[in-house]
Amino acid sequence: MTKQVIGIDLGGTAIKLGRFTQDGNCLQSITVDTPQPATPEAVLLKMVDAITQIDPDNQSIAIGLGTPGPADAAGRVAKVAINLAGWHDIPLADWLEAKTGKPTILANDANCAGLGEAWLGAGRNFQHLILLTLGTGVGGAVILDGKLFIGHQGAAAELGLITLTPDGPMCNSGNQGSLEQYTCISAIRRRTGKEPAELGALAQKGDTEALTFWQEYGKDLGIGLTSLIYVFTPQAIIIGGGVSASFEYFLPAMQAEIEKRVLPTSRVGLQILPAELGNSAGMVGAAKLAWGIGDR
Structure with missing residues (x-):
C-alpha cells in the first residue's frame, strides 16, 4: 500500500x-x-x-x-x-x-500556500522563494534552502505588514501605510471604487483608467518587494491570491520598479511568476x- x-x-x-x-x-x-x-x-x-x-x-x-x-x-x-x-x-x-x-x-x-507552490506549483524549480498572496489581506511565505522560514516563535513572513509609506492608512497590525494597505482588495476598492475583477475586465478591454491603476498598483508592489528582495535574495517571487488574476497588467510596472531600485547583485536571475495552484x-x-x- x-x-x-x-x-x-x-x-x-x-x-x-x-x-x-x-x-x-x-x-x-x-x-x-x-x-x-x-x-x-x-x-x-x-x-x-x-x-x-x-x-x-x-x-x-x-x-x-x-x-x-x-x-x-x-x-x-x-x-x-x-x-x-x-x-x-x-x-x-x-x-x-x-x-x-x-x-x-x-x-x-x-x-x-508557499509550501504548496514550492512543492508542486510555480516554485518547484527553486530553493529560495517568496510567495505573496494578494487577497482580503496580504499574506506571505518565505522558503529558504527549500525549507519554510518561520522565524522566532513561528511568527516570521508577515510580508504584507512591512511599511510602504510611514504616514499612510492605518493597518490592523498597528502599523501605518503597510504594503497591505495599498495592495489588498479593500485598498483597491478604496483607491478606485471598483472590485479587482472589474478592473481586470476593464484593463482587458483597454480601458485607460484601469490600465493606469494597475500600473500604479504594480509600482507600489514593486517598491514593497524591493525591501524583501534585499533581505532574502529569492530566485523567484510568486504572486497568488485573488488579485493575481490581473498579474499581466501590474507585472511590467512591478518589474520596472524592482529593476530600478534593486542592485543587480541582489536579483541575479530573479523570476516573478503567477501562482499555479489557486485555491x-x-x-x-x-x-x-x-x-x-x-x-x-
Whole structure:
C-alpha cells in the first residue's frame, strides 16, 4: 500500500481536505462548509467527520493543517485564527491526534500556500522563494534552502505588514501605510471604487483608467518587494491570491520598479511568476507539512 497523508486548509467559509501520496498525487479531495459559528469544538468535529469521509479505510499516516492565523513554532497550537470565533491558543494538533490517532502538524495558511507552490506549483524549480498572496489581506511565505522560514516563535513572513509609506492608512497590525494597505482588495476598492475583477475586465478591454491603476498598483508592489528582495535574495517571487488574476497588467510596472531600485547583485536571475495552484495551494502545502512528520 502506498503511504498517504491528509492536507487540510481551514478557512472562514470552507474547509478543504485532500489525501496525497508522497509524490504529490491527490487521490481524493473534498470541501465542506466551515460551521457557523466556527467555534474550535465545532470545527474539530467537522474536520474529524470529513477525514473519515476522505479516508474511510484509515490509510493515511499523518495530518497537516493550515490555519488562518499564526501557529506556534512547534506546529501544535493555533494562537489566533482570523475570522473564526473564539480561537485563542487552541491546541488543535493535540485535539486532532486524540481524535484520529495520527500525528498532526499546523502552520499558518499563507505558509502552507508557499509550501504548496514550492512543492508542486510555480516554485518547484527553486530553493529560495517568496510567495505573496494578494487577497482580503496580504499574506506571505518565505522558503529558504527549500525549507519554510518561520522565524522566532513561528511568527516570521508577515510580508504584507512591512511599511510602504510611514504616514499612510492605518493597518490592523498597528502599523501605518503597510504594503497591505495599498495592495489588498479593500485598498483597491478604496483607491478606485471598483472590485479587482472589474478592473481586470476593464484593463482587458483597454480601458485607460484601469490600465493606469494597475500600473500604479504594480509600482507600489514593486517598491514593497524591493525591501524583501534585499533581505532574502529569492530566485523567484510568486504572486497568488485573488488579485493575481490581473498579474499581466501590474507585472511590467512591478518589474520596472524592482529593476530600478534593486542592485543587480541582489536579483541575479530573479523570476516573478503567477501562482499555479489557486485555491488548492494551502491544502497541498498542508500535505507537504504532513510528509515532514509522516516520514519520521
